[in-house]
Amino acid sequence: MLNALIQRQADAHAAGRLAAATGAMERGVGGLSPASIAAVMAAARAGAADPTGDGDQSVLRTRRDEAGDAECAPLRAAWATGLDVVEVAQADPWLSDCILGAVDGVAASLARARASGGDAAVRRLVDTRASLLRLSSVGVVVCGSRLGFTPAAGAGGGGDGGRRRVGRYAETLSALLAAGANADAKDIAGHNPVACATGVGACATSLALVPPLVAAGGDPNCVNRFGEPILMAPISIGDAAAFTALLRAGAAASLHVPLPGSPARTPAQSLNGSPALMRSLTAWQRSAARGARRCAACGAAASRQCEQCRVTYYCTRDCQVADWKGAAGHKRTCGSVGAVDVDVRTMTTDGPAMPRGTTTRMMSRLTGAVTREDDKLVPVSGTFKVKVQVPVRMAAAPTAPTRAPIKLSNADGAFLLLPPTGDAAGAYRVLDALVRAEGVAGLKAYLAARALPPPSPIW
Incomplete structure (x- = not known):
């Protein structure tokens, strides 16, 4: 009919x-x-x-x-x-x-x-x-x-x-x-x-x-x-x-x-x-972030990673060699324990990422994170481990900017917050891209750090 x-x-x-x-x-x-x-x-x-x-x-x-x-x-x-x-x-x-x-x-x-x-x-x-x-x-x-x-x-x-x-x-x-x-x-x-x-x-x-x-x-x-x-x-x-x-x-x-x-x-x-959709979003963001990597020498899509700092990428070995030997080459900034300088004078212990009250208790139960405040991260001699946590970006594109700081904490739970603006902007961008591409669920990573003496204390 x-x-x-x-x-x-x-x-x-x-x-x-x-x-x-x-x-x-x-x-x-x-x-x-x-x-x-x-x-x-x-x-x-x-x-x-x-x-x-x-x-x-x-x-x-x-x-x-x-x-x-x-x-x-x-x-x-x-x-x-x-x-x-x-x-x-x-x-x-x-x-x-x-x-x-x-x-x-x-x-x-x-x-x-x-x-x-x-x-x-x-x-x-x-x-x-x-x-x-x-x-x-x-x-x-x-x-x-x-x-x-x-x-x-x-x-x-x-x-x-x-x-x-x-x-x-x-x-x-x-x-x-x-x-x-x-x-x-x-x-x-x-x-x-x-x-x-x-x-x-x-x-x-x-x-x-x-x-x-x-x-x-x-x-x-x-x-x-x-x-x-x-x-x-x-x-x-x-x-x-x-x-x-x-x-x-x-x-x-x-x-x-x-x-x-x-x-x-x-x-x-x-x-x-929907946890399943959130996992899918995180996986897509990480995949897209990898696809956005560019060669530090020529700007082409890159897949080769510097084995020492694991931050800088190249498209070919020729580009990697050329960038390493240049007058302002990667050799001057790359180190065996990392290539990101973070001036602690640009950091704070307070900011929009700081959980309070009920939120603090909930986050502690979910993640086991210590949320107490300290005046500073007490440096130790030699190399030590730093936990780097980037802010959750609800459904944003992998390269979307964020106003929330990155949290760096040591094994004792002491932490500092790295803002996305000002003198810290460069280090923020590098750490944010690294953690989202290589970190656990694109949100946290454990990196080697070294405290250097004044006048320019860095991580």
Whole structure:
């Protein structure tokens, strides 16, 4: 019944008879409220004039009115059902190949379209929207990657259903993108294919499609019509794999987007209740920090580390040798126990990182840290160990600045705080980058230190 309904709707769109499509939908789609049906049909009307475009993408209010209803609620409820995507795909050979990941069938259809009408025909084929959700062909492929379909033998997918599943959907997507398909086409709720790949029901197959989608123009920081960045979907359900996939794709900026209805709240603040997501964030930050390392000699991406100070990086041995021997070379600053000079005169025993009262007791129980204050860190002769703790940066980018100090403490629990500004700024940046890249959970590290006599006491 629903297949016939959708065909009638398509015919009505082609002839401009939207009223007939509206009536058919009201008679044939069960389980939706009249308001949801009206919202879907409003989206259909808005997109009727441009069958390959996104249609109405205006933001819908989330704040509830006096009756307790939000403007976005009817469309959100309808969108969450998936509407008729599977039924429509089953009724159309082209869409069936897309949703099954049948790459041979997709390639054959693209070839026929090109032979009959050239690039324009191919573009119409890949970008014309399907179903009441108004998914593009790329969206249908991504939708299918989440549903676990297995193509029948001879359908172009090999009937594998197992190991090759990721590959066949990736190949199908690649064929569409190579044909010029829009990787950022949005459905009636403003979700692009990247959102579909990482939302509720995301799996290894769909997540594997995120990098090629983003490379082809899919926006990992897409904001839907409800005013929510698509990163909120995996955060809401605690899906660490999808969350990480989006971070790697460039969605970190979405962590700080104010959420609708509560401008003071951001996705970053929603991470607190999920240890799994916090671990994923920390792992991503550390990985990104490593990727940001630059050669001290030429500025290129670096992977070689000075074995003595373990702070300075180089891209090649030639650069390392050149920097070591230069007039102002690394040899002048590198030492067997470290290469960071910290003037204790720039440090204090008080600052925003100092826990007080209940917070002190809680932190002591969680970390075993001693939080008593001393006038100074009493230096000992020779080399000794210093615990370096960088401030927690809730969901910030790995290179984002922070105003909180770094805490340096010795084995007795005495500590000093290194501020991020003034004369201490240089040492702060080096220690912060080192600990976040190499430290325990990117937050603390134990480093060798040596106290030198005045006039310039250093660590």
